[in-house]
Amino acid sequence: MKKALLALIATMLISGCSNSNTTASNAPASDTATEQNQTHQVTDQWVGRWTGVEGLFLEISKDDFAGPGHYLLHMRYGLDADQIGTFEGQATAEGISFNRGDGSQLLRAGDGEATGMKWLLEKEDCLVVKTGEGYCRD
Template identity: 75%
Template structure:
């Protein structure tokens, strides 16, 4: 009787282990997407973004040269780092995240029909034709 219980217990444990190992492992987010974003992006009313790799800092690091507002002080070059959701960076108005989207996601009617865009926040986006 004890032997039967032990065998059943072992079977249950092995079954649970087999179940865990057969469950799919979530895929890691693509890390190359930001590399595809390198280049110039155009916003509205003269706003723009030029994204380049930061070779000195290594893979996954970027430089964001941007004019993000109409005032002269709303521009600069910022260091960014790739994350699972986009490129994280800091500027005078705080921590930001650059992520892919479409013109509708920018919240700007002038970009609404675009399909290849990068968005910082509603009202701030940059697109390519």
């Protein structure tokens, strides 16, 4: 959680230092593009493998075919045989939104406590889908 917050602050500081020759007539479009760029810069840092409990895992990769801010989420999210798959995700201001068999989901930054699982309680760098489903890095 701390790393994600620091990354967001650093991104905001860097973007504030760039020069821009944007005119007032197209400023809203530029603001939207900047916001989207900052959003996926944060979620780009989530790319890689995250570990859950009892063999659960989450592997995030960029979906280069779909473009910036799009991801492929390969995950085992339950112990049943059908609770594994690869899902398309898209960066949002809150995290990465995606759909799977149990409905629309949002992957967001958190800590071990936010996962709701005692085995991950001491972890600080986690991604949470919902209470009882989270993945952390050491």
